[in-house]
Amino acid sequence: MITRADVDAAAIRIGGRVRRTPVLEVADSGATMFKLEQLQHTGTFKARGALNRILAASESGELTGAGVVTASGGNAGIAVAHAAAQLGVPAEIYVPVISSPAKVRRLHELGAVVVQVGNEFAEAYEAARKRVADSGATFCHPYDQPDMAAGAGTLALELWEQTGGFDTVLVAVGGGGLLAGVAAALEGQARTVGVEPTGARALHDALAAGRPVDVPVSGVAADALGARRVGDIAFEVARRTGVRSLLVEDADLIAARRHLWDHYRIVVEHSAAAAMAALTSGAYQPAGGERVAVVLCGANTDPSDLV
Template sequence: MGAVIERADVLEARDRISGHVRSTPVIDAGDELGPGRVLLKLELLQHTGSFKARGAFNRLLHARELGTLDPSLGIVVASGGNAGLANAYAAAQLGVPATVFVPETAPAVKVARLEGYGARVVLAGTEYATAYEAALREVAATGALHCHAYDQPDIAAGAGTLALEVVDQVAREVARPVDTLVVAVGGGGLLAGVTAALEGSAGVLGVEPSTAATLHAALEAGAPVDVPVSGVAADSLGARRIGQIAFDVVGRHPVTSLLVTDDEIVAARRLLWQRWRVVVEHGAAAALAALTSGRYRPEPDETVVVVLCGANTDPSDL
């Protein structure tokens, strides 16, 4: 798929989705995470519990503007959970039907919520890639609007509105510029959007599990490549390869890639609950694990914002 996105696309997306998504808070992490000023962006409080609502609304609203969203046919999306939830919610808000293809490994809590939003849920295979292929067959057969989980210009640009919001919040509340934005990476939609939005004005640290290292592998190979997927965060960071859009964006605005282990992700997730009473899914905890593991240590004068991107999880194992 793939296409170029620019900061202008993110600015346009911000205007388009205004009034449809929440402005989520930023809190100060204090001195828990080492030197520097570290803040936590609580995007888990977004509609449907993840940043994905931003891209979903941008995709559907833009398609409606262009006349490519047929209200009788609706939308089709393949998702390990969060993108499906976001698109099902956006479709319900706009009064169109949604069909969501999910791997059989998708958590039951996510499947139940999809159905709660009125979506038709179809189980297909054990990985996102298999569900995606099934979704494409459905689109070809029905003519419904395809909403990609991450590698689509409107989806990535919508996700990038988070970065614009963070920069404004930190300037207003802390009176400092953002030096580094830390995001978890799966398929790369959030990475692409925030990197395009910032255009090098702040550093971007992309963190991913060592058991699903799509960005790391692509940077080493010089192109997106398939990687094996496993581990505790596979339900939300389980893409088999980085999206072409993300790869193209980081080619123009280089980012730092960092890998964390499952144990480090679990420890970061537990710390968020113990210290701040914040519950996140393992994929969101991966971003914080970059700091709690000591793999990334901010400079004393550095302002770092860690994006906690989702909370669709079972809290019983905290």
């Protein structure tokens, strides 16, 4: 469980180490503003959580000479590799074989040891956990760790300060670290709405079941939103703060990604287009005068199909 206090502490800890990403004011398809977090170090919001996790582990004495290990569809691994390189810590990243070649290439460029195993995130996760048990390395969970989620939530603090406030924020959901951080940061101030592909609906099904449950994973965003089960932190924060989950089809993700390029020359990956897809598909329909923020959370993609 995390609260606003955890997010505030994370903001202090990582201050000066992350980019203060810009906000674009818009009036299109129901959106009022875009938080351009795809411009963050490593191309996603995950740099915030990774830096917060490793710095907090160093402060507490949890960090060992064996370095850090994580499992990822790609983006969390890139973030951990970046944070580890910045802090002089060895990093070993486990990713499924379906991870985008662009993401795997970036991991190598950052100096991480990369291990590709399994066809889904869950298989890479199990291999990473075994490596931690065998090596004594510090585990950086890609989403279900308080420091990871609180670090991600710092973007919501920035967004609120930059805009003077809003009514609703739309956030893509995979394992739920970003959602948990944002919802905790904005609790009592604004609504947080999660958006998931129909082929990776871990939060949606957890809320319906009253507990996290395993779900099948497929679709164009599976490399980034491919968690088989939503994190416990995300589930508890979502239930506490009244988050709801909206579902969009793969075709909606593709169309929203194209819309962002055609209208704004903004390049994002399919997973990051999920929040925008809630608006362009009509899954979320703002009320009159409602101020709606859309978090564009990642851009680690091959843009060749956009031009």
